[in-house]
Structures are given as C-alpha cells and as structure tokens.
Amino acid sequence: MTNHIPVLIITLPLIAAFLQPVTGFAGFKLRNLVIITILLVLNGLLFMLVPDVALQGKTIYYTMGASDPSQFTQPGISFPVRIVLKIDSFSLFTGIIVGVVTLTTFLFSTGTVKEDKRKSYFSTLFLLFTAGLMGMSFTNDLFNFFVFLEISSISGAALVAYRTYRKHAPYAGYKYILISTIATTFFLFGVGICYAQYGSFNIQYINSVLAHSYLDKVAMLFIIVAMAMKAGSVPMHMWVPDTYAEAPASISAMLKASGMVTLCAMFRFTFSLFGPSSSGAGKINYETLGWIVIVLGVLSMFIGVTMALIQHDVRRLMAFHAVSQTGYMLLGVGVGIAVFAKGDGGAAFKAFGKMAMVGGIFHIMNNAFYKNLLFLTSGVMERRFGTRNLNGMIGLGHRDTLTTVVFMIGALAIAGIPPFNGFDSKLLIYESVYKFSPVLAIIAMFVSVMTLASFMKVFYSSFMGPRRDDLIVEGAPLTKGTKAGLIILAALIILTGLFPGIIVDGIIEPAVTALTQIR
Amino acid sequence: MLSIFLYVTVVSLLILSITSVIYKRNLIKLVIALNIAESSVNLFFITLAYRPDSTAPIFTLAPALQELRMVLPSPQALILTNIVIGFATTALMLVLAVITYKNNGTLDIRKLKGVEDHD
Amino acid sequence: MTFSVVLSILCAVILITAVLSILFRDLMAAVVSYAVFGLVMTVIYFMLDAPDVAIAEASIGAALTVCIFVIAIRMTRRREE
Numbered sequence: 001m002t003n004h005i006p007v008l009i010i011t012l013p014l015i016a017a018f019l020q021p022v023t024g025f026a027g028f029k030l031r032n033l034v035i036i037t038i039l040l041v042l043n044g045l046l047f048m049l050v051p052d053v054a055l056q057g058k059t060i061y062y063t064m065g066a067s068d069p070s071q072f073t074q075p076g077i078s079f080p081v082r083i084v085l086k087i088d089s090f091s092l093f094t095g096i097i098v099g100v101v102t103l104t105t106f107l108f109s110t111g112t113v114k115e116d117k118r119k120s121y122f123s124t125l126f127l128l129f130t131a132g133l134m135g136m137s138f139t140n141d142l143f144n145f146f147v148f149l150e151i152s153s154i155s156g157a158a159l160v161a162y163r164t165y166r167k168h169a170p171y172a173g174y175k176y177i178l179i180s181t182i183a184t185t186f187f188l189f190g191v192g193i194c195y196a197q198y199g200s201f202n203i204q205y206i207n208s209v210l211a212h213s214y215l216d217k218v219a220m221l222f223i224i225v226a227m228a229m230k231a232g233s234v235p236m237h238m239w240v241p242d243t244y245a246e247a248p249a250s251i252s253a254m255l256k257a258s259g260m261v262t263l264c265a266m267f268r269f270t271f272s273l274f275g276p277s278s279s280g281a282g283k284i285n286y287e288t289l290g291w292i293v294i295v296l297g298v299l300s301m302f303i304g305v306t307m308a309l310i311q312h313d314v315r316r317l318m319a320f321h322a323v324s325q326t327g328y329m330l331l332g333v334g335v336g337i338a339v340f341a342k343g344d345g346g347a348a349f350k351a352f353g354k355m356a357m358v359g360g361i362f363h364i365m366n367n368a369f370y371k372n373l374l375f376l377t378s379g380v381m382e383r384r385f386g387t388r389n390l391n392g393m394i395g396l397g398h399r400d401t402l403t404t405v406v407f408m409i410g411a412l413a414i415a416g417i418p419p420f421n422g423f424d425s426k427l428l429i430y431e432s433v434y435k436f437s438p439v440l441a442i443i444a445m446f447v448s449v450m451t452l453a454s455f456m457k458v459f460y461s462s463f464m465g466p467r468r469d470d471l472i473v474e475g476a477p478l479t480k481g482t483k484a485g486l487i488i489l490a491a492l493i494i495l496t497g498l499f500p501g502i503i504v505d506g507i508i509e510p511a512v513t514a515l516t517q518i519r
Numbered sequence: 520m521l522s523i524f525l526y527v528t529v530v531s532l533l534i535l536s537i538t539s540v541i542y543k544r545n546l547i548k549l550v551i552a553l554n555i556a557e558s559s560v561n562l563f564f565i566t567l568a569y570r571p572d573s574t575a576p577i578f579t580l581a582p583a584l585q586e587l588r589m590v591l592p593s594p595q596a597l598i599l600t601n602i603v604i605g606f607a608t609t610a611l612m613l614v615l616a617v618i619t620y621k622n623n624g625t626l627d628i629r630k631l632k633g634v635e636d637h638d
Numbered sequence: 639m640t641f642s643v644v645l646s647i648l649c650a651v652i653l654i655t656a657v658l659s660i661l662f663r664d665l666m667a668a669v670v671s672y673a674v675f676g677l678v679m680t681v682i683y684f685m686l687d688a689p690d691v692a693i694a695e696a697s698i699g700a701a702l703t704v705c706i707f708v709i710a711i712r713m714t715r716r717r718e719e
C-alpha cells in the first residue's frame with residue numbers, strides 16, 4: 001500500500017472527478033463533504049511522504065504497470081520504458097503547494113459558487129484541474145507532462161468561463177485556452193526535438209545521455225518559452241489580468257497555483273533536464289541563462305507593480321501584483337542559476353547563490369498562500385458590492401470583521417512586513433541578491449514599497465470609511481466553509497512567518513538541494 | 520533527402536500559424552490557425568518515426584520475424600492522443616467563441632477590447 | 639522515386655491549402671480549405687506508414703472538426719469583419 005502513494009495522489013482526484021455526476025444526486029452537502037474528505041486524504045498522503053523524502057533525502061520512483069513499481073528500470077532493460085513518476089524533495093514541495101491551495105480554495109468555494117440543483121460541473125472541473133496540477137508536479141515523463149498540462153489548461157479554461165452569463169467571462173476563457181494551446185504546441189515541439197535525438201521521453205534518462213548539441217538548445221528554448229508563457233512572466237503577461245479578473249475568485253487562486261506549478265516545472269527542466277549531465281559532455285552557459293532569467297524577473301516586478309498602481313478594478317490590480325511577485329521568484333532563482341556553474345568551483349554558489357535560490361523557492365510557497373488569500377477576499381468584496389470597481393466600495397470593515405483582518409494579513413504579507421511570511425522570503429532574496437548586485441536588491445525593495453502603497457489604496461478605499469448599507473448587494477453572512485478556508489490560509493501565513501526556520505530546513509532546503517544536485 | 524520536404528513543411532506550417540495567430544482578428548480564424556499548428560507538430564512526430572523501406576507497426580504486416588523492420592510505433596501512439604486532445608481543445612474554443620458572440624455581438628478582437636474598461 | 643515525388647507534391651498541396659484557409663475572408667471557404675488540408679494530411683500519414691494515425695485523423699481531424707466548425711459558423715456570422 002505505502003509504495004502506491006505516488007500514483008494514488010494523482011488518481012484520487014481523477015476518480016473523484018468522474019464520480020461527481022453520481023454523488024451530485026446525493027445533494028450538495030454530502031457531495032461537498034466527499035470532496036473535502038478526498039482533498040484531506042490527498043494532503044495526508046503528501047505529508048506522509050515528508051519524513052522519507054524531504055528529511056532523509058530519498059527519491060521515490062513509481063513505474064506504472066510494472067511488477068515492482070518502485071524500481072526505476074525494469075530487469076533486463078537498461079533504460080526506462082514505461083511512464084515513471086518521480087518524487088524527490090522538489091516535486092514534493094510543488095505537490096504540497098497544490099494540495100494546500102486546493103483544499104482551502106475548495107472550502108472557500110463551497111459557500112460562494114452557486115450551482116443549479118444536481119449539477120456538478122464546477123466540482124468535476126475543479127477536481128480535474130487538481131489532478132492535472134498534481135500530475136504536472138510528479139511526472140518524470142515529458143509526454144505525460146504534456147497530457148497533464150493539457151488536462152489542467154482545458155479544465156482551467158472551462159472554469160474561467162464558468163459564469164457564462166457574465167458579458168466578458170467567455171472571452172477571458174478563450175484567451176486562457178488560446179495562450180495555453182500555443183504554449184503546449186511549443187512544448188510538444190521541444191519534446192519532439194528531444195525525442196528525435198535520444199529516443200526517450202524520460203527526463204532523467206535524457207539528462208544522463210544529453211550531448212548539449214545545438215538542437216538541444218533549440219529544444220530548451222521552446223520548452224522554457226512555453227513554461228514562461230503559462231507562468232505569466234513579462235513578455236507574455238498580457239493575458240494574466242484579463243483572465244484573472246473575469247474568473248470566479250476561487251478560480252483566480254487556482255490559476256495562481258497553476259502558474260506556480262509551471263514555474264517550478266520550468267526550474268526543474270532547467271536543472272534536471274538540460275542541466276549538466278552525468279556523462280560529463282559540455283554544459284549550457286548558466287551565466288547567460290541566469291542573466292536572462294534575472295532580466296525577465298526585474299522587468300516582471302517593475303512592469304507588474306507600475307501597472308497595478310493605476311488600476312481601479314480590484315481583481316486586475318491583484319493580477320498585476322501576481323505578475324510582479326513572479327518577478328521576485330525569477331530574480332531569486334535567476335541569481336542562483338547565474339552563479340551555479342561559475343569558474344570558482346562553486347564558492348559563489350555556496351556563499352550566496354544557494355540562499356538566493358532558497359529565497360526564490362520559499363517565495364513561491366509564501367506567494368501561493370498570501371496571493372490565494374487576497375484573491376479569496378477579493379471574491380468576498382465582489383460578492384458584497386456586486387462590482388469589482390474600487391470606486392464603488394466603501395466601509396466593508398464595519399460589516400465583515402473577519403474579511404478585514406484576513407485582508408490586512410494578506411496585504412502586509414505581500415508587502416513584506418515582519419511578522420508575516422512574505423518578509424522571510426523577501427529578506428532572503430534581498431540579502432543574497434545584494435551580494436550579487438546591489439542595484440537589483442534596491443529595485444526589489446523599491447517594488448516592495450510600491451506594493452505596500454497599492455494595497456493600502458485598496459484597504460483604505462474599500463474597508464475604511466463610513467458604513468454604507470445601501471451599496472451592499474448581497475448581505476448574507478459567510479458560510480462556515482468559506483470562513484474555514486480564509487482562516488486556514490491566514491493561520492498558515494502567520495505560522496510560516498513566525499517559524500520560517502522549520503519550513504526552510506524541512507522542505508525548502510532539501511528541495512533546492514534536490515534541484516541543483518549534479519547527477 | 521525525403522524527410523527534408525517534410526521538415527520544411529512542418530517549420531513553415533508552424534511559422535504560418537503563429538504569424539496568423541498574431542495578425543488575424545477573427546476568433547474562429549484563430550482556432551483554424553491553432554489547428555494548423557497542431558497538425559504541424561503531429562506531422563513532425565510522424566516524420567520522426569518514419570524509416571525508409573519498412574512496414575507499418577502492425578504485427579501481422581511484418582513480412583518475417585528475422586528481417587523485422589518497422590517504423591517507430593511509440594510516436595504514432597502519442598500522436599493519436601494528441602489528435603484527440605486537439606479535438607477537445609477545438610471544441611472548447613469554438614463553444615467559448617460562440618458564447619462570446621452571443622454576449623457581445625461580434626467576433627472581432629479589436630471590438631472586444633472594451634473588456635478592459637469594464638467596471 | 640515516385641514516392642518522393644508524390645510526397646513532395648502533397649507537401650506543396652498542404653502548404654497551399656493552409657495558406658488559403660488563413661487568407662479566405664469567407665469563413666466557410668476557409669473551413670472547406672481546412673478540410674482539404676486534413677484529407678491530404680491523412681494521405682501523408684498513410685504514406686509514412688502510420689495507418690492508425692491516418693484513420694484517426696480522417697475521422698476526427700478532417701470530419702468531426704469540420705462538422706463543429708460548420709456548426710459554430712452557422713451560429714455566428716460567416717464573413718470575417
């Protein structure tokens with residue numbers, strides 16, 4: 001039983017998704033209970049793997065359909081022939097983000113997403129989205145990754161356009177699937193180039209025989225561009241605000257998680273697929289690649305935050321902040337990549353490069369939590385006032401104390417104020433980036449200040465001010481599930497902020513080690 | 520020699536479809552362009568699998584076991600998956616385009632730009 | 639020899655139909671051109687020893703896709719603005 005955990009994590013939501021039409025007949029309460037149980041079991045399975053994988057540094061393989069699934073290669077064959085799932089610390093870290101975000105988002109959406117009686121489109125698509133993201137985190141096979149990418153983008157587009165009665169929601173869904181299809185086509189093209197040379201789709205096998213030829217660089221370009229497009233980094237960021245603004249609030253949070261998973265996959269491809277191979281043949285130029293990532297990151301930070309300052313639509317404002325926060329992760333990991341293979345025998349990497357990567361990866365987790373929280377509170381605001389325009393909102397603090405407190409926690413966390421988790425990862429990034437190049441650290445701090453300014457604007461205009469009950473469209477109190485989702489996320493933010501050492505030592509540091517180790 | 524034609528076709532189809540995604544403004548035309556891109560990737564994989572003077576990867580067609588010479592079967596199996604996925608994507612995109620038309624009365628991307636000024 | 643000649647002619651036909659299906663302002667004409675594209679693609683798959691892919695492409699890529707395109711165009715408007 002225990003050695004089947006990797007495949008259970010992917011198949012549980014998949015089976016549950018196709019059970020939805022059946023459980024939908026039993027009524028909403030029972031159906032929601034079943035889904036919440038399944039998501040809790042999913043999180044339990046993920047945390048069961050933490051002692052083995054993260055603390056002891058083991059790598060778990062799962063070969064689909066083999067007699068002994070825990071073996072990487074089958075007896076008599078020297079290379080992997082089947083679909084292999086691989087759980088190392090880094091993919092476990094990605095999986096934990098998906099698990100926590102999915103659970104809290106679904107808790108929130110039980111109270112906010114209305115469905116007609118006995119229809120379960122939303123929950124089916126939601127669970128399919130979860131299955132796609134889990135598969136993307138754990139698979140070790142390029143074509144399998146493509147299939148999960150398509151599952152997540154098709155169900156994601158359908159969810160973005162879920163409220164088809166709204167005027168612009170279907171067009172937002174169209175934009176999302178358009179950009180996803182272009183990205184997956186590019187990705188498949190890159191995979192084809194890899195397959196043409198090495199005759200395998202297995203990431204680890206390709207890495208072990210990689211020749212670093214010119215064609216490999218072309219394949220790498222295709223794959224990295226596809227991943228950056230889906231993650232919403234700067235040159236391809238224009239779909240982000242339109243899509244995030246029109247989707248239901250819980251789906252904006254899920255799209256953010258999807259962006260984080262794609263970003264993690266991009267880092268995994270940079271190191272595990274196209275990294276230095278065990279055969280010792282040539283290397284990619286890490287310094288150039290690192291600088292490309294750093295420039296993309298700084299541009300993302302700056303353009304995202306400046307565009308956010310002038311927005312009046314609360315969801316578009318948060319979406320531009322999502323672009324800006326992606327920049328921090330790219331900056332942190334980019335510094336790590338740039339000094340990864342420098343000529344000084346790894347001294348610079350040990351001195352500050354690894355810390356920069358820890359900061360960047362830690363920021364992915366923190367950002368997933370507080371951005372999720374902010375998107376969910378924006379959903380509450382949108383429900384209360386019936387509009388997303390900040391000019392039409394005032395004095396929500398008099399009515400919704402919980403939402404106010406939770407929004408403040410999220411806003412202070414995203415701005416990097418000490419007791420919350422955004423501060424820890426941002427401090428790691430500032431310190432290490434300062435040693436690499438002081439100018440970049442100063443830009444990062446400046447962007448942080450602008451973030452605080454922009455969220456103070458939101459807080460001042462929508463929560464402060466006189467109580468105006470005539471503007472409230474829907475005054476029903478929040479349901480228990482909605483409150484639970486918000487409280488869990490706020491508690492996670494505070495706990496991570498107060499005890500960052502446990503998380504960094506337990507999950508983040510092993511993840512970075514697994515990512516950068518040279519096989 | 521033979522495969523050069525095919526690779527040139529693949530690359531020109533990809534360039535054609537990406538340029539038309541950038542320049543075309545009709546939502547349904549964009550779906551056609553994306554379908555062409557998918558077909559080009561499919562053709563790329565099938566061309567990879569092709570070996571001259573060999574048979575289709577069906578066991579009964581193999582002339583004799585000792586001189587078994589087949590094209591690669593696995594890319595063909597993967598392309599079957601990709602064709603079906605492409606159909607799903609096309610169907611979803613067309614549905615969204617039709618609902619967009621019903622809500623806004625146009626399929627032109629330039630006229631749909633009003634989305635940004637939505638309150 | 640005939641094999642390569644036929645294949646190169648088919649490649650040319652594919653390129654021409656793809657360009658036409660992008661250029662036609664009448665969407666129905668573009669879809670018909672796309673159907674020809676799919677059919678010629680089917681023949682190429684068959685010549686490249688992939689009969690199962692050819693069957694799938696003929697049924698899904700050429701027939702079903704064109705069907706839903708025609709339905710979608712009938713529900714919206716036919717001319718590109």
